[in-house]
Amino acid sequence: xxxxxxxxxxxxxxxxxxxxxxxxxxxxxxxxxxxxxxxxxxxxxxxxxxxxxxxxxxxxxxxxxxxxxxxxxxxxxxxxxxxxxxxxxxxxxxxxxxxxxxxxxxxxxxxxxxxxxxxxxxxxxxxxxxxxxx
Amino acid sequence: xxxxxxxxxxxxxxxxxxxxxxxxxxxxxxxxxxxxxxxxxxxxxxxxxxxxxxxxxxxxxxxxxxxxxxxxxxxxxxxxxxxxxxxxxxxxxxxxxxxxxxxxxxxxxxxxxxxxxxxxxxxxxxxxxxxxxx
DNA sequence: CTTGACCTTCACATCAATGTGAGTGTTCAA
DNA sequence: TTGAACACTCACATTGATGTGAAGGTCAAG
Numbered sequence: 230x231x232x233x234x235x236x237x238x239x240x241x242x243x244x245x246x247x248x249x250x251x252x253x254x255x256x257x258x259x260x261x262x263x264x265x266x267x268x269x270x271x272x273x274x275x276x277x278x279x280x281x282x283x284x285x286x287x288x289x290x291x292x293x294x295x296x297x298x299x300x301x302x303x304x305x306x307x308x309x310x311x312x313x314x315x316x317x318x319x320x321x322x323x324x325x326x327x328x329x330x331x332x333x334x335x336x337x338x339x340x341x342x343x344x345x346x347x348x349x350x351x352x353x354x355x356x357x358x359x360x361x362x363x
Numbered sequence: 364x365x366x367x368x369x370x371x372x373x374x375x376x377x378x379x380x381x382x383x384x385x386x387x388x389x390x391x392x393x394x395x396x397x398x399x400x401x402x403x404x405x406x407x408x409x410x411x412x413x414x415x416x417x418x419x420x421x422x423x424x425x426x427x428x429x430x431x432x433x434x435x436x437x438x439x440x441x442x443x444x445x446x447x448x449x450x451x452x453x454x455x456x457x458x459x460x461x462x463x464x465x466x467x468x469x470x471x472x473x474x475x476x477x478x479x480x481x482x483x484x485x486x487x488x489x490x491x492x493x494x495x496x497x
Numbered sequence: 498c499t500t501g502a503c504c505t506t507c508a509c510a511t512c513a514a515t516g517t518g519a520g521t522g523t524t525c526a527a
Numbered sequence: 528t529t530g531a532a533c534a535c536t537c538a539c540a541t542t543g544a545t546g547t548g549a550a551g552g553t554c555a556a557g
Binding site: 231 | 503
């Protein structure tokens with residue numbers, strides 16, 4: 230498929246698909262007329278990239294992770310240097326930290342919403358809605 | 364305490380502490396000489412901000428979350444508009460999505476590392492370390 | 498064969514999060 | 528009382544992820 234279809238199927242603008250390519254995250258082949266040609270698995274990869282970017286990882290790291298995360302095929306171990314392993318382990322720790330932080334805050338929001346909503350439902354009558362202390 | 368001490372205690376550079384203030388994430392008081400004055404709880408808040416920023420949330424969102432996440436005091440419900448509640452619920456969903464994405468990828472990395480490390484330990488002898496298919 | 502909808506590259510703009518430095522005022526200790 | 532260490536504001540630079548538009552090539556349908 231061409232870039233327009235991939236953009237539509239992933240929700241990622243064309244501009245960014247070209248950017249990902251520039252960052253060496255994806256390497257579509259080219260048709261004889263110079264158009265980029267994407268395969269079906271590019272859809273999954275782009276969605277994964279999107280998720281990782283949205284999760285706060287920079288392209289530089291994603292570039293290193295991608296070869297390891299490609300679920301759809303057998304796992305390859307390309308150039309498995311000790312540095313690569315160390316990078317992955319560091320990134321694993323960072324991901325765990327992020328997850329912990331996000332979870333903590335999500336739960337705090339949940340608690341907050343619980344409190345607020347229960348208070349609001351308790352006061353069905355007219356009552357000032359600002360600065361209630363709980 | 365002044366900005367230097369806060370910077371040291373949080374690991375966040377002075378420049379960013381001023382930036383957080385500019386973004387209305389923290390509002391230190393001022394001494395008579397114009398110096399910013401921070402309290403002990405600012406340490407926690409700054410660490411929280413740091414975590415959220417690092418987790419990929421923009422200051423604009425953090426600004427809305429902070430009043431709800433301040434654990435150290437009784438929960439206030441400042442201007443609890445329906446829009447605010449909607450924002451929080453949206454953000455809660457987004458956090459869950461991020462958490463899910465990060466978890467998936469962290470686990471994938473873990474799997475990958477498990478595989479790689481077990482393969483490597485199996486081949487204690489001299490063996491090419493590049494492009495082994497598993 | 499032209500028109501419209503694609504595609505290409507190139508390049509400049511923007512936004513958020515940071516870095517960095519200039520120029521100046523304040524505090525504190527030797 | 529002077530110098531080091533810290534604070535202030537202002538302002539420009541940079542980096543990464545994006546937006547946007549210009550100038551032009553490709554192709555299918557009318």
